[in-house]
Amino acid sequence: MIGIEDCLSEAMSIPGALDAILVDHTSGMAVAGEGVQDPARSALGLTEAFRATLDGIALSSADGTAARIEDVIITTDTSYHLIRPMEMMFDGPLLICLRLDLEHSNLALARRRLRTITHQLIAH
Template identity: 55%
Template sequence: MLGLDTCLAEVMSIPGALDAMLIDHTSGMAVAFSTASGVDADRSAEALTEALRATSDGLSRSSPGDYVRVDEMLITTDKGHHLLRLLDTAFEGPLALYVRLDMERSNLALARHRLQAISNQLLT
C-alpha cells in the first residue's frame, strides 16, 4: 500500500522524471521530496503553492458563473515539463504531487497516466 513517503519512489520511476515532491497546498510545506541536488525543497514548495493559488484565482475570475477545480497543471518550458496533480483530501486543503520531467526522455501522456494512477492509490 502506497504511503505519502513511499509514493515518491513510484513517481521517480516515471520515465524522464528529474525531481518529485509532495506538497501540502494549505501550508505550502514540502511533505516529501526526492533528494535532488541544488533544490531547496521548502522554498520550491512554497513557490509552487503560490503558482497554484494564482492559477486557480485567475481561472475563477476568467470563467464567471462556473466552479473552478484544478485537477492538473502542466507547464512546458524550453528544458522540460512541470506536472502538478492536485489530490483532494477529505479533511484538509489539497495535496499536490509535483514532478519535473526531462524534455527529451519523457513521454507526457505516459507521465500523466502514471501520475493519475499513483494518486488514485494514495487517496480514496
C-alpha cells in the same frame, strides 16, 4: 495501497522524471521530496504557481462556478512541470509536483501514471 513516501518513489520511476515533491497547499509546506535541492523554496514557489492558476481560472471561467483543476502542466525550455492536486479528507489539497525532462519523457504517459499513483494514495 501506498503511503506518502511510496507515492514519491513511484512518481520518480516515471520515465524522464527529474524530481518530485509533495506540498501541502494550505500551509505551503514541503511534506516530502525526492531529488529536490531546496524543498522549502520549491514548495513555496509551487504553492504560489498553483494558487495563481486557481485564481486565474476561477476568474476566467464563463459560468463563474468553482473551478476544479485536474492537473497543471507547465512547459519550460528544459522540462515539464506537472502539478496534480489531491483532495484529502480534511484540508489540503496535497499537491504532487513532478518535474520531467523535456527530451526524455512522454507527457501523456506521465500524466496517466501520476493519476494512477494519486488514486492509489487516497484509495481506501
